[in-house]
Every structure is written in C-alpha cells, then in structure tokens.
Amino acid sequence: MSRTDRHTEPLLTARGLHKRFGDNEVLQGIDLTLHRGEVVVLIGPSGSGKTTVLRSLNGLETPDAGTIVVDGGPEIDFDSGARLPARVRKQQRFALRDRSAMVFQHHNLFPHLTVLENVIEGPWRVQRRSKAEVVAEARVLLDRVGLSDKADARPHQLSGGQQQRVGIVRALALKPDLLLFDEPTSALDPELVGEVLLVIKELADEGWTMAVVTHELQFAREAADHVLFLDGGVIVEQGAPAQLFTAPQHERTQRFLTRILRPMDGA
Structure with missing residues (x-):
C-alpha cells in the first residue's frame, strides 16, 4: 500500500497556475494536488517549468493566474491578484511560505x-x-x-x-507541513548524491509530504507515490512510478525517458 493510499486528505490543491516571464509563458495551466504523507516527484527537461511550480507553491513566485488552497483554508486567487493591495498580496505569499519549506539546489x-x-x-x-x-x-x-x-x-x-x-x-x-526540494543533488559530486537521497528517502518513509524536482529517476522510481512529467509548462503525463516509467502513454514522455533511462539501464 502506498503512502497515497494511507493519506487521502489533500494538503494543497493548485488549479490553473499560469506564469509568464516576459514573452516566455513558463506555466500554462498547472493542476496539482498534494495529499498528506504523499511524495510527488516532478521530472522533465530543463526549462519545462518544474522549479517555477515549486516556487509558486512556496510563495517565492507569484503566479499570474490560478488558485491555491492549503489545508482547506481560504482560496488564494491569483486571477484577481493584480487588483489586490500590495499588503494583501504579501499576506498571500506568507500564507504559503508559513506552511512549506524549500531545500534549494545550491544550499543557500x-x-x-x-x-x-x-x-x-x-x-x-x-x-x-x-x-x-x-x-x-x-x-x-x-x-x-x-x-x-x-x-x-x-x-x-x-x-x-x-x-x-x-x-x-x-x-x-x-x-513545515510541506517540504519542497528543488533538484537537491544536481550541484553535488556524484559520490555525494547518495547520502542526500538517503535522507530524503528516510523522510518519505516517515510520512512527510514532499514535492521533489529531480533528475535522479532511480530515486523517483523508489521514493515517489506520484510522478509528474512536465514539458513546455504543462503536465504532459502523470501517474504512479511503476506505470509512468514502464509504460508511458504520451509520445513526449516516451522520448524523454528513452533518452534518460537507456544510459542508466546500461550502466
């Protein structure tokens, strides 16, 4: 039985998140639900929007549109964000940040x-x-x-x-109620990756709710309850790791995994 089966209560629900930086629309309508005790892993090519999703959930970025609800609390509606006073927008960011904590790529x-x-x-x-x-x-x-x-x-x-x-x-x-990991091993020497992933796996086993952006697909296979594949600012495909890694349904997912997994499997 997965952690998702044991913990069905939604902790965070995001709907229709959009984010644009200049002419680049980084998020194009992201829908995401995180259940208590669940580990969600976000994978995809560079520039697919994975980090922007995490930063939006943490209040480090303010989406241009969409909504986020945390633990059944009041809905944070970014569609009306531009019309809200700066004080209210700041309160919204802090409402997200108070419930989550981010582990960054470069330690900080x-x-x-x-x-x-x-x-x-x-x-x-x-x-x-x-x-x-x-x-x-x-x-x-x-x-x-x-x-x-x-x-x-x-x-x-x-x-x-x-x-x-x-x-x-x-x-x-x-x-925090929610731990967010933004490629926590990508800046490490290969021999140091395992010690960090071991700590994250132990937290998963303890029932922490986590969203993890990573290129460590073996970790995703072992630790995730749910995997999201992003490309071009959209969730192309999602599912349990056993399904997504062995029988991906979308051609874009298949292409990505073929490029990444073949070198791993042959190592």
Whole structure:
C-alpha cells in the first residue's frame, strides 16, 4: 500500500497556475494536488517549468493566474491578484511560505553563520520561538543526519553533501507541513548524491509530504507515490512510478525517458 493510499486528505490543491516571464509563458495551466504523507516527484527537461511550480507553491513566485488552497483554508486567487493591495498580496505569499519549506539546489547557507546558527535562524528569528527550544531541536536534527559534530563549523568547512544535509535540517527545523526540494543533488559530486537521497528517502518513509524536482529517476522510481512529467509548462503525463516509467502513454514522455533511462539501464 502506498503512502497515497494511507493519506487521502489533500494538503494543497493548485488549479490553473499560469506564469509568464516576459514573452516566455513558463506555466500554462498547472493542476496539482498534494495529499498528506504523499511524495510527488516532478521530472522533465530543463526549462519545462518544474522549479517555477515549486516556487509558486512556496510563495517565492507569484503566479499570474490560478488558485491555491492549503489545508482547506481560504482560496488564494491569483486571477484577481493584480487588483489586490500590495499588503494583501504579501499576506498571500506568507500564507504559503508559513506552511512549506524549500531545500534549494545550491544550499543557500549563510556563510558567516555556523551550522547550528544556520539551522536556528528561521525558527528563532522569523517564527520567534524560544532560542533554547530551537537550539535543542536543531541538535537533535543534526544528529539524525550524522552532523552533530559539525554544529560549530562554517559552511565552507563542509562537503557539498554535508551542506545539503544542513539545508534539509534547516527546512525541517521550521516544522513545515510541506517540504519542497528543488533538484537537491544536481550541484553535488556524484559520490555525494547518495547520502542526500538517503535522507530524503528516510523522510518519505516517515510520512512527510514532499514535492521533489529531480533528475535522479532511480530515486523517483523508489521514493515517489506520484510522478509528474512536465514539458513546455504543462503536465504532459502523470501517474504512479511503476506505470509512468514502464509504460508511458504520451509520445513526449516516451522520448524523454528513452533518452534518460537507456544510459542508466546500461550502466
């Protein structure tokens, strides 16, 4: 039984998301539902809109049109966004950001802060929780990813894989409902990829709700409940990994997987 079968309650529903940058329409009507405890993996060629989807769900980008509902709350309607006061639009972004946390491709750690200080910055200064409480929680989280001995290190003293694990811990420290991963291994040396994917798989097994943009298709096969293939700003095809990777229905999906999977299978 998949996590989707066990967790049928929608956490986030997005409908008709559009986003344009100049003449480039990056999203052309994205419909997406994330259920509690579900792992959704977004795949597709570069420039297909995958990262823009994540950034829209997190409030880092404001869609030009469409709606998002989080956990049965009020509908955020971007169709009327241009007519809303700036204060309201800012509240909408924060409403999304308060429920989710993003793990970025390039870590984005503060170089002047220690590992521990990086982890507690959000829960302490933004969420205004007790410093003693967040420090204790941060040490537990660092221990679970094997970095308890790096609490006082600076980011430049860590390997790329260790920095990314700190990025994951920093996201977890915010206690989000939704974890968003934007190609979390693409900036890593190949030998470091596995240690980061292992942490993400463990989070999936614990029942975290996650949306992951990745080119690691073996990870998608093993960890995803649902896979979305995007191309040209649209969801071309979606389904369970067993179906999508072995019997894709759309010719564009077939072409993409043939290019990516044949080298993997022959390795």
